[in-house]
Amino acid sequence: MDLLHHTMNVTLSTIQDVFPIVAIIFGFQWLVIRRPIHNIKRVIAGIVYVVIGLALFLVGLEEALFPLGEVMAKQLTDPAFIYGKAVEGLYTIHWQDYVWVYLFAATIGFSTTIAEPSLIAVAIKANEVSAGAVGVWGLRIAVAIGVAIGISLGTYRIVTGTPLHYYIITGYVFVVIQTIYTPKNIIALAYDSGGVTTSTVTVPLVTALGLGLSETVPGRSPLMDGFGLIAFASLFPIITVMGYAQLSHWRTLRSRSRLQAKGG
Amino acid sequence: MFGTSLRDLMPIILVIAFFQFLVLKQPIPNLGNLLVGTVFVVVGLSLFIRGLNMALFPLGETLAYDFARKGSVFWLLVFAFALGFGTTIAEPALIAVADKAAEVAAVGGMIVDEVTARQEYATGLRITVALSVGIAVVIGVLRILRGWPIQVVIITGYIAVMVMTIFAPKEIIGIAYDSGGVTTSTITVPLVTALGVGLASSIKGRNPMTDGFGLIALASLTPMIFVMAYGMFF
Numbered sequence: 298m299d300l301l302h303h304t305m306n307v308t309l310s311t312i313q314d315v316f317p318i319v320a321i322i323f324g325f326q327w328l329v330i331r332r333p334i335h336n337i338k339r340v341i342a343g344i345v346y347v348v349i350g351l352a353l354f355l356v357g358l359e360e361a362l363f364p365l366g367e368v369m370a371k372q373l374t375d376p377a378f379i380y381g382k383a384v385e386g387l388y389t390i391h392w393q394d395y396v397w398v399y400l401f402a403a404t405i406g407f408s409t410t411i412a413e414p415s416l417i418a419v420a421i422k423a424n425e426v427s428a429g430a431v432g433v434w435g436l437r438i439a440v441a442i443g444v445a446i447g448i449s450l451g452t453y454r455i456v457t458g459t460p461l462h463y464y465i466i467t468g469y470v471f472v473v474i475q476t477i478y479t480p481k482n483i484i485a486l487a488y489d490s491g492g493v494t495t496s497t498v499t500v501p502l503v504t505a506l507g508l509g510l511s512e513t514v515p516g517r518s519p520l521m522d523g524f525g526l527i528a529f530a531s532l533f534p535i536i537t538v539m540g541y542a543q544l545s546h547w548r549t550l551r552s553r554s555r556l557q558a559k560g561g
Numbered sequence: 562m563f564g565t566s567l568r569d570l571m572p573i574i575l576v577i578a579f580f581q582f583l584v585l586k587q588p589i590p591n592l593g594n595l596l597v598g599t600v601f602v603v604v605g606l607s608l609f610i611r612g613l614n615m616a617l618f619p620l621g622e623t624l625a626y627d628f629a630r631k632g633s634v635f636w637l638l639v640f641a642f643a644l645g646f647g648t649t650i651a652e653p654a655l656i657a658v659a660d661k662a663a664e665v666a667a668v669g670g671m672i673v674d675e676v677t678a679r680q681e682y683a684t685g686l687r688i689t690v691a692l693s694v695g696i697a698v699v700i701g702v703l704r705i706l707r708g709w710p711i712q713v714v715i716i717t718g719y720i721a722v723m724v725m726t727i728f729a730p731k732e733i734i735g736i737a738y739d740s741g742g743v744t745t746s747t748i749t750v751p752l753v754t755a756l757g758v759g760l761a762s763s764i765k766g767r768n769p770m771t772d773g774f775g776l777i778a779l780a781s782l783t784p785m786i787f788v789m790a791y792g793m794f795f
Contacts, residue, residue, distance in 0.1 A: 300597070310653075315748060317647040322620060325643070329636045330627045336619070343616025350608030351747060353601045361598020365577060365589070372585050397584055404579075408572030412602075414609050415750035417569070419777075422618070422754050426762075426769045461735055462726045469719045476712045485711040485774035489754070492745045492781030500654060500743060520665050524735030527742040531781060 300360070307359075308352040315348055354414070355497065362498075366405065367505040373398050374509040392456050399449040402506060406448035406530065409498040410441035416493050423486050431486065439541035440490045443534030448503060451529035455510045458517060461525040468532045475539040483542035490538045491531040499530060566606040570599065613751050621755025629763040634706065638699050644753070645698035645780060650691040654743040659683040659690075662736045662788075669732040671792070686791055693787035694744050694780045698753065701776040705760050708767060711775040718782040725789040733792030740788045741781040750777060 326334055334340055372378055379394050410416060420433040454464060476484060503526045511522040581587055589595060628637045649655060663672070663679040663686070672678045704714055726734060745753075753776045761773035 314651060314653070314746070317651055318644070318748060318752065321640075321643050321647045322624065325636075325640050326624070326627075329633075329640070330624075330631060332627060334620070335623055340616045340620060343612040343614070343619075346608045346612030347616060347748065348612075350605045350610075350612055353605030354609060355605070357598040357601025357603075357605055359598075360601065361595045362573060362577070362602070364591075365581075365595065368590075369577070369580055369585065372587075373580070378585070397580075401576075401580055401584075404576040405573075408576045411572050412569045412606070414606060414613075415745070415747045417610060418613055418617075418751035419754055421613075422751070422758060423770075423774070426758055426773060461738060465738060466723055466726070469723070473716055473719070476716070482768070482770045485771055485778070488711060488715055488778035489774045489776070492742065492777040493750050494742075497747050520668055521732065521735070524661075524739050526739075528735075528738035531742040 300356070303359075304352065304356050307356050308348065311348050311352045311355070315344065319344065351414075351497075358498065358501075363501050363505075366502045367509075369401070370502070370506040370509040373401050374506075374513045376513055392453060395452070395456050398452050398456070398506075398510065402452040403445040403449040405502055405506070406499065407441045407445040409502055410444040410494055410534075411437060413494060413498050415497075416440055416490070419486075419489060419493050427482070431483070435541060435545075436486075436490070436538065439538045440494055440534040443490075443537035444494050444499065444530045446537070447529035447531075447533030448506075448526055450533075451526040452506065452510055454525065454529075455507060455517060455522050456514055458514075458522065461528065465528055465532060468536065472532075472535050472539070475536060475543070479539045479542050480546050483539065487535050487538040487542065491535045494530055494534050500527060503527065503530060563603050563607050566603045566610070569606060570602060574599070609747075617748065617751040618755045621752045622759035625756050625759025626763050629760060637702060637706075641698040641702040642695040644695075644756075646691045646695035648746065648749045649694040649744050650687060652744060652746055654746070655687060655690055655740070656683075658736060658740055658743055659686045662686055662733070665732050665736060666792075669730070671730060671732065672795075682795065685795060686788065689787050689791045690740055690744060690784045693783040697779040697783040698776060700783075701757065701779045702760065704775065704779075705757060705767060705772050706764065708772060711771075711778070714775075715778055715782065718779070718786065721786050722782070722789075725786055725793075728793060729789035730792050733789060737785050737788035737792065740784045744784050745777055745780055749780075753777060753780070 323334075326332070379397075416437060420431075420436045423431045423436055424433045450464065454461065479487065504523075507523045507526045508519050511517040511519040581589055624640075628640065660683050663683040666672045666682055667674040667679055672682050700714065704711065729737065754774070757776040758769045758773035761767040762769040767773075
């Protein structure tokens with residue numbers, strides 16, 4: 298009964314989210330473009346699918362994964378787990394003690410990104426537009442690796458308390474250098490993959506991890522140090538997607554030159 | 562149909578099982594809830610992908626074609642702004658971040674620590690971010706029309722972020738950097754992507770691969786600049 302009630306509520310709030318978008322699109326379609334929408338019945342059915350699908354997805358996450366993920370984030374960052382049960386009073390922090398936290402950050406970042414609906418959407422589109430040159434799975438895995446690196450580096454930053462902007466600006470410099478050497482047609486897609494990684498699945502889990510860490514690591518405050526993981530998760534996929542493009546570009550070049558060598 | 566979604570979800574299940582059983586060495590609490598929730602997630606994701614191909618992609622594309630045929634740059638830009646602003650202002654993730662930012666500002670002494678002051682600050686921040694996303698989509702659409710290279714636009718944005726970081730109050734930087742990631746929701750991303758790709762393929766001389774993407778990148782960059790500016794002036 299409770300679940301039903303909750304599902305209704307989430308469906309209503311999803312409709313609220315979708316409403317302004319639908320209003321803007323149909324408003325412009327009728328008032329400015331003044332042409333009927335092609336296949337309107339199918340489009341409306343599709344919007345219903347999107348709303349119900351998203352609502353079920355969110356309810357499922359809230360019922361199952363988020364509570365468990367949050368509890369796990371709390372337990373993994375708990376000093377009692379990290380330093381053993383006999384911790385009392387003062388202790389010094391070593392960043393090496395948090396290895397399980399970094400590993401959890403990386404694996405949870407990777408796996409939630411694989412299930413991220415907006416990334417699936419962009420990957421489908423990119424595959425279609427590139428006539429199959431960009432693989433749906435290739436792109437998703439490249440982005441997921443980026444998020445994994447980003448989030449575990451982000452947790453390392455919270456543990457050590459180093460300033461956020463050093464990392465981000467270094468990342469930017471990296472992106473700029475890579476942009477010079479990456480195949481031109483992948484650049485826009487790579488930049489986009491930064492923004493799509495962080496929506497429904499990743500943000501709540503990652504936020505819980507950041508808050509759990511900054512609450513338990515001595516000298517950190519959740520208010521000042523809890524932020525920044527999302528920024529990491531949106532920067533590193535740009536680097537890995539360009540890396541993936543460079544790698545596959547380089548491999549085609551090599552196999553081509555090998556073929557030529559054989560032929561000559 | 563559900564098989565694909567189950568496969569998409571498998572890594573999460575494996576990670577949770579690994580840490581729960583082998584690292585934390587604890588049983589799964591509320592196994593029933595977990596199973597029901599997983600079924601919901603799988604069914605929901607499958608329906609969403611279905612609706613994506615039936616509604617969001619075709620809508621974004623036909624709009625792009627229709628605007629290109631109509632040939633009115635003005636209305637296209639008005640639409641771009643409305644889409645960016647309208648989808649961001651109500652975004653739940655943004656509302657959460659804005660409230661958090663108001664808390665930081667109050668603790669940091671940038672505003673008076675009162676409920677009304679906090680609410681005003683949070684609302685102002687939300688409008689700022691929504692404006693910045695609206696402007697981002699306008700710039701992004703202009704870029705597709707004119708064929709400006711994406712890297713020039715984005716790297717200019719990066720430089721702006723770096724410069725702003727020097728001048729912005731320290732407390733706001735973390736929130737500003739995070740706000741870039743939270744603005745693009747699950748419904749906006751497919752729609753905006755289809756719009757960009759549709760525009761680039763219906764305009765002569767544009768390549769959907771090099772010119773069609775990039776709108777999301779801009780929409781996640783401008784909020785960082787605008788939020789830092791907001792932190793400096795309020």
